[in-house]
Amino acid sequence: MSEPGAADGGIGAADGSLPLGGDTSPAKALAWRGISFEERMASVDFRVGGRAHITVDSDVCRSCTTRGCVTACPANLFAPTSDGGILFNYEECFECGACYMVCNHEGAITWTYPDGGHGVVFHHG
Amino acid sequence: MAESADFDAVVVGAGPAGSSAALALARAGRSVVMVERGPFPGSKNVYGGVVYGRVLDDIIPAWWSEVPVERWVVRRSTMMMTEDQSLAIDYRSHAWGVAPYNGMTTVRSHFDSWLAGKATEAGARLVTSTVATGLVRDGAGRVIGVRTDRDGAELHAPVVIACDGVNSLLAKEAGLLPHAEASHYTLGVKEVLDLPAEVINDRFGVRGHEGVDIEILGCTRGIPGGGFLYTNAETVSIGVVASLPHLSDAKVRPEELIADLKAHPSIAPLLRGATLREYAAHLIPEGGYDTMPPLATDGMLVAGDSAAMTLAAGLWLEGVNFAIGSGYAAGRAADRAVTAGDCSARGLASYRADLEQQFVLADHKRLRKAPALVLSERIQQRYPGLLCDLAEGMFTVTNPSPKAGGLRITRAAAAKHGVKLRELAADTLRGLRIFG
Amino acid sequence: MSMSHPVPTAPLVVACLRVTDLRPEVDLLTGSVRRDRLGVGLSAPDASALEHALRIAEAWSGRVLAVAAGPRSVETVLRDAVALGASVLRIPWDDDGSDHGFAAELAGDEQSLARAIGAALVPFGTPDLVVCGDRSVDRGTGALPAFLAHELHAAQALGLVALSPGAADGTSRRVLDAERRLDAGWREQLVVPLPAVCSVEGAGVRLRRAPLSGVLAAESAVIPTSALPPRPAAGTGRGTGPVLVGATRVFTPRTRVLPAPESPDPRIRLLALTGALVAHDPPTVVGPVGAAEAADALLDFLVRHGYLEEPPVAGSPTGAGDR
Incomplete structure (x- = not known):
């Protein structure tokens, strides 16, 4: 799916002939949300290494009630499992550190950097 | 060995x-x-x-x-917004666009x-x-x-x-x-969006290598933080910064905050047709001097x-x-x-x-003391709306009713946003002490 | 060539690397490709090729030479190879002398590129083995290894998922054991004679990390550059020059009028439309036959079904691509 926003005349409308108010309707505004999370993440260069640089101890997570990592992780890598644990995927990690910062359970998240040269590469940071 | x-x-x-x-x-x-x-x-x-x-x-x-360099910043805008209002202080300087320049993207x-x-x-x-x-x-x-x-x-x-x-x-x-002290940090998420240079020039009122930097308050659903939008040569960067513990407590996903901002009536026309080049996230140490x-x-x-x-x-x-x-x-x-x-x-x-x-x-x-003030509840949640309502009260023509006085408009706006005039005065004084 | 007398120097294993921006950005409207030198790196097949070269050279107590064609931006990757202990050589290709140039399209003229690489290798002696990344599954046409094998009078094996020094067949002759994927999960095991050009998939091995001392030494190493390869003049010589693509047009299959199925029963009509009950030509099994006969059979088939208008002239090396 391409971004709906790009399809509504897109760059061609750059001549400014449309009134600015023309695209502020709720429907248009919602169109901006059209980008899927997968598409969002596909825009990022991840050079995935062979070692998981973050590990999650699911046994500790089972006693956690806040689960701050699940919403705070900008890459959405923390998935709650049906048995109350947390499933973590390290491949598309921004290496930002939000997860261990918001985690209030000592030892649940072991956080290191990926091996040199691997992990996220920002080209337009 | x-x-x-x-x-x-x-x-x-x-x-x-x-x-x-x-x-x-x-x-x-x-x-x-x-x-x-x-x-x-x-x-x-x-x-x-x-x-x-x-x-x-x-x-x-x-x-x-x-x-x-991408662009030399000649326009610096500080914007306060509510869901459907915005009020901006927009400064533009010719001197910033020539050597030795002030800032650049x-x-x-x-x-x-x-x-x-x-x-x-x-x-x-x-x-x-x-x-x-x-x-x-x-x-x-x-x-x-x-x-x-x-x-x-x-x-x-x-x-x-x-x-x-x-x-x-x-x-x-x-x-x-300290190993992890979430309250000292904010999470920044950013989208770099493709837009042709001429389109950027037209929409942001600049030319050549001139660029714009817009800082935004009130766009984070009450989570302490802010937003930004600035122009590069052939891309624009839009992003949101949010206090880490508040973000995690609010159970709001960071990309939702960006989506909100991009959909705002003051921002959406600037970005229409832009396509995502790169998404990024990073932590920012925002605790200031006392957390160094x-x-x-x-x-x-x-x-x-x-x-x-x-x-x-x-x-x-x-x-x-x-x-x-x-x-x-x-x-x-x-x-x-x-x-x-x-x-x-x-x-x-x-x-x-x-x-x-x-x-x-x-x-x-x-x-x-600035980080605490800037991330305080009143600055984050009440003042953007208060100031926008103030502007709306001032500039909405109410014919045939006569114009209301400035004080009455201020009182009404303050009451609507739950701010006492005494607090407003105190925060003004506090701000003057910190920034003055 | 040198079978009659012992090889004077250690065996030479060449890793022929294709260095490019691994994430070029394509403008969806214009189709123009934007490359960034910061994106330069080795693709998985090429990294695998370098690792195979290092392993095999170790087993043979041989030398490794990593070559890459391109402007100076390819030096980043060659420097990494230096850190791993390999000798390196850059072949100036699409080199405008600047630091920012980019080998836009190596696949454009792979025959000339193979010649340039072959010529650049001469001072190093005849390679016993050249390992390439399998580009046909990655990008590019995958034709370079074949051209290179032709230049070096070497055997060629492509699409390999495993490559290792083989058990000598009772003689002192070195061979390689190789393995490649076939359809339906089958594997084919090959014994590759030397000299050989082998292209490997990005599978099975991971490129090792260089030691810190290697990285520090490589950081200031001078990357040797071969003499500027002669560029073939377009339209001259023995079919050299890039493959030319004629004007392209949208493919519109000829329409065929089909009579509507006649039956009162919708199910029967539907079956007729899908062709589920119609007899088809069974798959033709040709062979086992030689390569030439197989090619003839394929061409016959294409002509018979109207995909080719006339058989191409036999013996023309790039004849199929000219029109």
Whole structure:
């Protein structure tokens, strides 16, 4: 799916002939949300290494009630499992550190950097 | 026994702080090596706005003639918004668009690589794709080097300068930074969107290499933070910064906040048709002066984001300049300490003294209470709406009813947003004390 | 060539690397490709090729030479190879002398590229083995290894998922054991004679990390550059020059009028439309036959079904691509 926003005349409308108010309707505004999370993440260069640089101890997570990592992780890598644990995927990690910062359970998240040269590469940071 | 190599100084991280430190050391004739964990300098770095160049004037004369710039910022806008209102103070300066320039937008992969190139030209060594996994200490506990992830090989030096960024695992290992203190940090998420240069020029009212920087308050669903939008050559960057503990408590996903901002009636027309080039996320140390770690320990200095040197004080949002300023000062202090043969915390103390003399610590100290005020509940949740309603009351023509007086409009707006006039006056005074 | 007398120097293993921006950005409107030198790196097949070269050279106590064609931006990757202990050589290709140039399209003229590589290798002696990344599954046409094998009078094996020094067949002759994927999960095991050009998939091995001492030494190493290869003048010589693509047009299959199925029963009509009950030509099994006969059979088939208008002239090396 391409971004709906790009399809509504897109760059061609750059001549400014449309009134600015023309695209502020709720429907248009919602169109901006059209980008899927997968598409969002596909825009990022991840050079995935062979070692998981973050590990999650699911046994500790089972006693956690806040689960701050699940919403705070900008890459959405923390998935709650049906048995109350947390499933973590390290491949598309921004290496930002939000997860261990918001985690209030000592030892649940072991956080290191990926091996040199691997992990996220920002080209337009 | 792991293999090792000896230098006068080891700099961890080849971002703006690390490259500046290495540049200062190399210029002093010291053997210095930078250890960068990314494949190239800047590959792990994200920023949210503008690089202010004054700090470079002394370090790289006429830097503007060679720096990889996207646009020179000539318009600086501070915007407050509610769901469907916005009020902006828009400043534009011709002087900002000519040398020596005030600030610029750039791409960190280009800017950081350029600055690291300055250091290697001066004689510094650069090792990329290598993580400094830990500190090497002597029997007395002094830092004498770092261990790398290349078979555990070590780099030894009398001084290690930790410029390893916001998560500084080295400063944490040295006991200078707490392991995790979420309240000192914000999470920044950013989208870089493709837009043709002419479209950017038309929509933002600029031409040529002129650029715009818009800082936004009130766009984060009440989560303490803010938004930004700025122009690059052929892309625009839009992003949101949100207090980490509040974001996690609010159970709001960061990309939703960006989506909100992009859909706002004041922002959406600027971005129409733009397509996503790159999404990014990074932590920002926003605690200010009071959360800074000790800047030196035996055999080690800390600079840049590792030392929480990001100024997030509402009107001012700066980081790269502080990284460069602190990094260069750290490099010079390390050189002095090596000359004197005393790289203990005391021998390295001239670093802090130097920073206190210049903007790096002076600005942070003066604005030490700003982060708390800017991230306070009233500034974040009530004032943007109050001010927008004030403007609406002033500028809405109510014929045939006569115009209401300013005080009445203020009272009404304040009451609507649950702000007492007494609090408004107190916050104004507080702001004047901090910023005045 | 040198079978009659012992080889004077250690065996030479060449890793022929294709260095490019691994994430070029394609403008969806114009189709223009934007490349960034910061994106330069080795693709998985090429990294695998370098690792195989290092392993085999170790087993043979041989030398490794990593070659890459391109402007100066390819030096980043060759420097990494230096850190791993390999000798390196850059072949200036699409080199405008600047630091920022980019080998835009190596696949454009792979025959000339193979010649340039072959010529550049001469001072190093005849390679016993050239390992390439399998580009046909990655990008590019995958034709370079074949051209290279032709230049070096070497055997060729492509699409390999495993490659290792083989058990000598009772003589002192070195061979390689190789394995490649076939359809339906089958594997084919090959014994490759030397000299050989082998292209490997990005599978099975991971490129080792260089030691810190290697990285420090490589950081200031000078990357040797071969003499500027002669560029073939377009339209001259023995069919050299890039493959020319004529004007392209949108493919519109000819329409065929089909009578509507006649039946009162919708199910029968539907079955007729899908062709489920119609007899089809069974798959033709040709062979086992030689390569030439197989090619003839394929061409016959294409002509018979109207995909080719006339058989191409036999013996023309790039004849199929000219029109």
